[in-house]
Amino acid sequence: xSTENLxxxxxxxxxHTLQPFxxxxxxxxxxxxxxxxxxxxxxxxxxxLKHIDQVLSTIQILQGxxxxxAAVQLAAWFHDVVYDTEAQDNEKRSANYAFELLxxxxxxxxxxxxxxxxxxxxKDHQATADDYDSQVLLDADLAILATNSVQYYEYTHAIRQxxxxxxxxxxxxxxxxxxxxxxxxxxxxxxxxxxxxxxPSARGNIQGEIQSLSKKDTW
Numbered sequence: 001x002s003t004e005n006l007x008x009x010x011x012x013x014x015x016h017t018l019q020p021f022x023x024x025x026x027x028x029x030x031x032x033x034x035x036x037x038x039x040x041x042x043x044x045x046x047x048x049l050k051h052i053d054q055v056l057s058t059i060q061i062l063q064g065x066x067x068x069x070a071a072v073q074l075a076a077w078f079h080d081v082v083y084d085t086e087a088q089d090n091e092k093r094s095a096n097y098a099f100e101l102l103x104x105x106x107x108x109x110x111x112x113x114x115x116x117x118x119x120x121x122x123k124d125h126q127a128t129a130d131d132y133d134s135q136v137l138l139d140a141d142l143a144i145l146a147t148n149s150v151q152y153y154e155y156t157h158a159i160r161q162x163x164x165x166x167x168x169x170x171x172x173x174x175x176x177x178x179x180x181x182x183x184x185x186x187x188x189x190x191x192x193x194x195x196x197x198x199x200p201s202a203r204g205n206i207q208g209e210i211q212s213l214s215k216k217d218t219w
Contacts, residue, residue: 065135
């Protein structure tokens with residue numbers, strides 16, 4: 001899909017999500033332009049508009065589990081808006097960014113509070129048993145782990161590009177640690193649909209990547 005077509009689809013999605021809030025059209029377009037610019041900055045290879053589109057598409061599939069679909073969708077839009085591979089506070093800065101822009105759009109404070117909480121939960125990808133909105137957002141964010149082998153390779157290659165400044169040995173060590181933490185969890189996905197249909201594929205992909213990284217480490 002071309003960037004132009006993707007942007008057009010996402011703008012329609014953005015307008016639809018904001019419709020219940022009665023947001024001014026000019027302000028909505030301005031904020032959308034800010035989001036497009038943020039996700040199109042140099043150095044982004046995976047955390048791009050394509051990722052946002054994929055997350056929103058998965059949320060659409062999982063929407064039956066949500067309590068506040070609009071909040072989940074808006075959190076998806078903003079969850080990676082600040083992305084610096086050398087920073088430890090991307091989620092906090094993304095949440096602050098969302099708070100500022102959504103406040104300017106006149107989104108209710110209670111909804112913004114939910115959105116910022118959802119964004120902050122993407123840092124550790126953990127959600128309580130009754131936090132269904134976080135569960136849906138996190139499952140959608142990690143849906144890439146359960147894709148087919150070609151898409152998974154493209155994902156891992158894009159992540160490596162984003163960490164291009166990191167030495168190969170250091171990247172391998174860090175990446176393996178991240179992947180091992182996912183395998184150590186009792187489950188990667190929270191929603192029943194993803195747990196049943198995506199969990200096995202995700203674990204298989206992760207194990208395969210760890211093995212591939214281990215081979216590189218011995219070269």
